[in-house]
Amino acid sequence: MTDGPVRQASLREHNLGLVLRHAANAARPPSRADIAAATSLTRATVSALVDDLIAGGLLTEVEPAPRAGAGRPAAGLVLSASGPAGLGLEINVDYLAACVVDLAGTVRHRDVRHADQRPGRPDEVLAEVARLAADAHAHAAREGLVVAGAALAVPGLVTPDGVVRLAPNLGWRDVDVPAGVASGLAGSGELALSVDNEANLAALGELHAGPAGPASFLYVSGEIGIGAGIVLHGALFRGARGWSGELGHVAVRPDGPACRCGARGCLEQYAGQEAILRAASAGDTDDLKARAESGDPATLSALTAAGEALGVAVAGVVNLLDVEAVVLGGIYAPLAPWICPAVVAQIHCRVLTDAWSPVDVRPSVLGGDAAVVGAAGSVVRAIRNHPARWLTRPVS
Template sequence: MAAASGLTRATVSALVDDLIAGSLLTEVEPAPRTGAGRPAAGLRLAPDGPAGVGLEINVDYRAACVADLTGRVRHRLVEPGDQRPDDAATALAGISRLALQARRLAEADGLTVAGVALAVPGLVAGDGMVRVAPNLGWHDVTVGDLADGLPVTVDNEANLAALSELAAGGLPPSFVYISGEIGIGAGIVLDGALFRGARGWSGEIGHLAVDPDGPPCRCGARGCLEQYAGQEAMLRAAGVATVAELTGADLTTAGRALGTAIAAVVNLLDIGTVVLGGIYAPLLPLLRPAIGAEVDRRVLTAEWSPVELRAARLGPDAAMRGAAGAVIRSVLEDPAGWLGRA
């Protein structure tokens, strides 16, 4: 570390001592000696230091998880149930209760919760206000305190899921993550960084029109992708009641709609990898033929640079894990700030 930073060994030792005292680093067995002098101590992130609580409100469930500084998920809580009958205040009270439960579990493990982050399926302003979440019926919702005074951040669920998949590794630096639930969202990662757009509202792929004369959407437009490839649309078209039953259904219509939307995104952004998450991940073998046919037909560069379709690695937990990861990342990016708070 001294060699990489250009700082003296004494300075690095003093800084490391502070980080160890603040439960951000812990020592491990030293690396094999490679020269004269005292062997250097090995270091790693402290698994018993600060932790993040990640929360998610989606249309048919709410969820929470606790992740430690290494990214390991220590606790996972999921409560299925339709959130649409509840107004925003009732839904937030429910997720607050789940956040407090997660905090108690973390503290029982000896972890200090550094903050909470909430993933929502909607447009989130820079100040954390949820401007609109069409599938929840939310408009201009201020989230407020969720876990007894802990810092709270709010972000779009597809953005957080994309960051979570990026952190899991194995992806190129630029890709689009598409979250398939009752609503459909996208997280756009360019050169290893999330692309938010000028106002932070990029990624609303679910409201790309795949048929301008199609059925009405909750957003007020017609023929949106969600009306063909959203969870409820797919169940309705297949005549089944559960996502599990879709594994035996014909998903050609949904796949063609997805392929049309994906081709538009690829033509616009010149991205070669698309990661399908949410319910799309397990259904990708059934969706792939129709998606692939539309992408090959519509993407101008498909002949020379085929688009790679991948299933998300983290499945339905990606958004809440990304939310917990956002808290952890804030600590790692500003350790001095955390030490000052702690």
């Protein structure tokens, strides 16, 4: 083998991705000529690539909008809603979730099962995740979708090969998640599964959700635990060894209440879901939101106190990292009207550069389930970035 053919193949791979992503990100369905103009590829090259992408089920043609001028308008190209889909899974402390996102980015299926996961052994929880995955798979099949792969979000520290080193709120240590899910799926087929921290997957989802997001932001995931995904200069920052983002264990008051991690006064003890529900005497977050909407004073004061503690920690992050935005996810997304003002006030008070360098504090674009949607989105993004792998897959 010489260098020539290999380089030709990788060039084609690159260009396939270029065409696909242009179709994905364009404001309206582009024609082949539009893509050629935007990518500087020749029209003949673009046409050949587009033909391959249509044949492979990744692109599809849509009728052009009628035009006033002369001549027949060209067909527009969009990502195929029946193309390969991504399966998102999430284990959290008090729920499991699954969703299917199609290649065009639409959430086609969503399944959340509320139940405290702490009493179960990890293998039992992973077997339930496998059942959730099989159900989502079956649902996708009924809609004519092929699931290309799955990503699982967990509230803990995950190695690159999917072992949960530590998930304090679940009480997990050194749990081999892919093996557990695979044994739960035994007999019902295989699934390419990646595992990542839930705040990281949500932050990545947020980064890609809109075309005009800020390049550096802190994504905060409020659940029973509190995690963060740190996006710096447009890329997820995972830390020197992969353990970044443990915002929930930043101290708010060093001598405060004991935390499950063994330290005292961690943010989770002030702004975690259980602390808020306890302070507001609410049953769950829906109940909490209803009470806040009705103006219940205890609820409003619990949310303000949580927002203040969160704001103290977040202001520290802004002082350190000078991020442009703070995105509130998890339960903070639906509760943002009551949490945001206290966070903003702490930033105004504590961030040295606040007067001339404002920070945007806003709820997650993907909403409260950003992690599971972000997980499914990560599978879809991998196909958009490397469509050649999908086009050349062995036919089963």
